[in-house]
Amino acid sequence: MPKASLPGKCFDVAIIGAGVVGCAMARRFTLDGARVVVLEKAADVLDGASKANSAILHTGFDATPGSLEQTCIAHGYREYLEIHESLGLPLLKTGAMVLAWDDDQLAKLDGLVAKAHENGVMDVAMRSRAEILAQEPQLASHLMGGFVVPSEYLIDPWASAHSYILQALANGAELHRDSEVLAGQFDGSEWLIETSKGTVCSKQVINCAGLYGDVIDQRLLGKSSFIIKPRKGQFVVFDKPASDLIKAVILPVPTATTKGVVIFRTIFGNLAVGPTAEEQTSRTDTSTEAGTLRELRAKGIKMLPALEKYEVTTVYAGLRPATEFQDYQINQDATQNYITVGGIRSTGLSAALGIARHVASLNTRSGFNGKTITAPICPNPDRLSNYHPRDWQSPDHGGIICHCELVTRREIEAALDGPMPPATLQGLKRRTRVCMGRCQGFYCTGPLSEITKGRINPPIGVTDE
Ligand SMILES: Cc1cc2nc3c(=O)[nH]c(=O)nc-3n(C[C@H](O)[C@H](O)[C@H](O)COP(=O)(O)OP(=O)(O)OC[C@H]3O[C@@H](n4cnc5c(N)ncnc54)[C@H](O)[C@@H]3O)c2cc1C
Known part of the structure; x- marks a missing residue:
């Protein structure tokens, strides 16, 4: 040694x-x-x-x-x-709703509410179909019932x-x-x-x-x-206007292995549907699959019919470090x-x-x-939340580089000069949201490659990450 x-x-x-x-x-x-x-x-x-x-x-x-x-x-x-x-x-604070779409799911709701109370989450409460539709009017009418979890964020x-x-x-x-x-x-x-x-x-x-x-x-x-059994979750992300369709996180009745397909807003202002739960052996493969994504979109539209009118911004997948x-x-x-x-x-x-x-x-x-x-x-x-003040709203931000996500030059420079600078484009995206909007970097790659010259590997524009 x-x-x-x-x-x-x-x-x-x-x-x-x-x-x-x-x-x-x-x-x-x-x-x-x-x-x-x-x-x-x-x-x-x-x-x-x-x-x-x-x-x-x-x-x-x-x-x-x-x-x-x-x-x-x-x-x-x-x-x-x-x-x-x-x-x-x-x-x-959006709260969440666990919704039943068939008789089997409806029969499980009482037990889930009792479990929530046992877990000390005491504001979980049953709601009638009418109450839920009054709160979330865009939900599909075949909804049968559900309960609210007001303290999810x-x-x-x-x-x-x-x-x-x-x-x-x-x-x-x-x-x-x-x-x-x-x-x-x-x-x-x-x-x-x-x-x-x-x-x-x-x-x-x-x-x-x-x-x-x-x-x-x-x-x-x-x-x-234990043995790690990677479990993939794929997501479909819709354009920002779709986030007006719901307020709460829409959860299905969970199963033993997954919370199921969720419809949720993101703090960045999008609306997303996912994740799937797919066991695989690879610890790195986060590829997405067209058929699965189509199914996810269809599941989302079944619960939230107006979603059909909205375009998809992007798709992504993550891996859960599950075990036996x-x-x-x-x-x-x-x-x-x-x-x-x-x-x-x-x-x-x-x-x-x-x-x-x-x-x-x-x-x-x-x-x-x-x-x-x-x-x-x-x-x-x-500070990247769509629901809180952003840098582009303040003076002297040095210009907007990413117009989809309204990322300023000052934000990018602060990330690059910060105590833990990003070493990759992915890292810069996570710190600033640059290239994460509708155009997925099509328009901002030019100025971005200038600003990040010599500081990001591989250089932006050379490899499309
Ligand atoms: C689809 C999906 C949806 C989810 N949704 C939610 C949610 O809404 N809310 C929630 O609370 N959680 C959610 N999670 C769960 C959450 O993302 C994970 O539980 C969490 O990210 C696990 O973090 P970790 O630090 O344990 O693992 P990781 O993020 O994998 O971190 C492990 C780190 O170890 C490093 N590493 C590995 N090997 C070595 C080595 N030999 N030497 C040095 N470093 C090494 C890796 O590079 C990695 O950076 C979700 C997960 C997925 C996949």
Whole structure:
């Protein structure tokens, strides 16, 4: 084993993976006084499961009562509401509705409401067909009934995770990108972790590798107690005017494996239908399939007939890090100062802050020399919500570069000059929404390639990402 590449420096905690869970973990442990290093194999953060989801802050009303997932969602949800203002993160209270379209689904509603109450989500309440149609008049008339979940929100899935890791960095943590963890050895008190960029010493390891959680366990412990079974979710995104069709998130009656096909607005002002739930072996294949997308669109139109008139802006797919188990797989090997945070399947955005709290509550605090940070530095977040003030509305923004998403030159430059600059076009998109609108970059690629010259790899305009 080679010597640590940062001689004399041994971190308290090494976090493997900078998805939303790793970012929240870095924030939690930094604020708790640990010297934290985050090791990410991709060129940018949020390049795994966290790059594509529905971006709903769930209450956990439908989680299995008493499960780890339900506890972490409840705590994560609460903490997001507590910190979003200080971090400048957007929050849009839309509420959700779980709707029944046939007799079987109708028969399940009472049980789901009882489950929500058992989970402490007490404002969940039954509504008659007429009440639902009065609230959401565009829904199809074959609707049979449903219930409301008033406290579900829309959030920005990227700005939230960026803020968590930026707060960790501003308060002393280190992030190493392009640093794939290849192996590791524990000598009884310290880990020597071998990465593609050199070795790192740390007293503890937290595996937050998402779709590679089992691979990291194998590499460092020689075994894993679960197998990742990637589950793809495809989405169809409609043009922004379609978002006027509904206010609430429209949920179907869930099954054992999926929350089902949802109709939801995004905080960026679109309306989307999805996701599917398709098991696959590839941990990287996020391709979409024309037939599946047509089916999704048809399902959306069946529930919301006026959707037929609206054009599709784009399509995308994400991969859930599912396992053979229903619940999260958070396991501690206390003898080796090692914690696995695996199988954070379909609720990790909502639960991330709660997962981080849960992991911090395991006996990992011993040995931290730093003090708990009570007044942490709060970094400037990306402000991209369509429902909140945007940079283009203020003077001196330096001109608009992306006219579909109204992204200013100042926003792009701030991202490129920021403490965690994007290394790829995908990373720049997540920080600014440039190229994510109707033209998908057709018009702004020219000026964008000038502004980002030498700072984005591959250069914009050379490879169409
Ligand atoms: C279709 C879909 C819809 C969803 N909708 C919602 C929703 O509305 N609300 C919600 O709360 N949740 C939702 N989720 C779930 C949420 O997106 C996931 O639970 C969450 O993103 C998982 O994050 P993670 O950090 O565990 O994993 P990841 O995001 O995969 O992060 C793991 C990181 O580890 C890195 N890594 C892997 N191997 C190595 C290595 N060897 N060395 C270094 N780094 C490594 C990866 O590059 C990656 O960046 C949805 C998910 C999907 C797919």
